[in-house]
Amino acid sequence: MINVQDNGLVKLSQIIYNYCGLRFADRLPTLKEKVSKRLLELGFSHWEYCQYLKMSPKEWDVLVELLTINETYFYREENQLNECCSYVLSLIKRKKRNRPIRIWSAACSSGEEPYTLAMLIQETGKFLPGSVEIIATDINKKVLQKAEMGWYHHGSFAFRRTPENLLKKYFTDKDGGYQINPSIQKMIKFQYLNLLDQAKIAQLAEVDIIFCRNVLIYFDHETTKRVIQSLHQNLATGGYLFLGHAESITDMSLGFKKVDSAKTFYYRKESDRDEKVQSISG
Structure with missing residues (x-):
């Protein structure tokens, strides 16, 4: 059963998808793990973090850094x-x-x-x-x-x-x-x-x-x-x-x-x- 906190996580996955196309709707536990430390630092719930992203657009830079995978190397493929x-x-x-x-x-x-x-x-x-x-x-x-x-x-x-x-x-x-x-x-x-x-x-x-x-x-x-x-x-x-x-x-x-x-x-x-x-x- 989805509780209020889970609904906030779903909302967060939606606005991430709209912003940069990364899809976490079917990987909510992964998303939760990626943002948990940042939310703890800010003292926010998932719902509150969604509102924070609207009020503080520069936070997207922090969030994108948490979400993206940057493993690469010279001469790849x-x-x-x-x-x-x-x-x-x-x-x-x-x-x-x-x-x-x-x-x-x-x-x-x-x-x-x-x-x-x-x-x-x-x-x-x-x-x-x-x-x-x-x-x-x-x-x-x-x-x-x-x-x-x-x-x-x-x-x-x-x-x-x-x-x-x-x-x-x-x-x-x-x-x-x-x-x-x-x-x-x-x-x-x-x-x-x-x-x-x-x-x-x-x-x-x-x-x-x-x-x-x-x-x-x-x-x-x-x-x-x-x-x-x-x-x-x-x-x-x-x-x-x-x-x-x-x-x-x-x-x-x-x-x-x-x-x-x-x-x-x-x-x-x-x-x-x-x-x-x-x-x-x-």
Whole structure:
């Protein structure tokens, strides 16, 4: 039987879902565990905390930090990264005229993904400084601060897959950790972004490649569809979308065609003409 406190928890799960798409309606015990310490600090019930979020919007920064999982590392799912930097970028480069190629790392966490992309792009030797721009966004402001610093502790699991030669080439040993080189940092612009904020996404302007990996697994079908529609609108025709290996949009007719390569898969935004005759192919 649901008591008053449980009703407050249900309400909290609803406003979290509306704010950022994270679904806890069927995982209320998990939500309760994640917020219990914060509520104890404030001396609030779940109901009172819901009201506090309305009166103090900055509390969302604290709550998002409690709710999000930011486990990541350099060279994660490297087959996709290699496919992007050794093949897809070359395809796009042929079509570009007088503007840089733009890559968006959505949900970049503490920066390992965009920094890896930047390193791999430099490794190709095919792109002049400034010819590729990387926009890296996340809803968690604390991990964005870490990403902008570009410093990672020596013992960090972030380096579990990093080749030793690239660690030496692109990082400097500093204060018990590794500092990413300035040449890599200046390729990336970090900024706060909620993937449900369509107006803010539109302000990013058109991009050529989007990485949105291991994010959709936390959304339900409707939220996933909403997010993918926003990504589609910001992606250039013929541009590419990379999702996590456990994520699929093959059941959504949203103007993407699945691309299968030897070691991975990703999606290509079809032209308006193609979209009329073919939706996503599985």
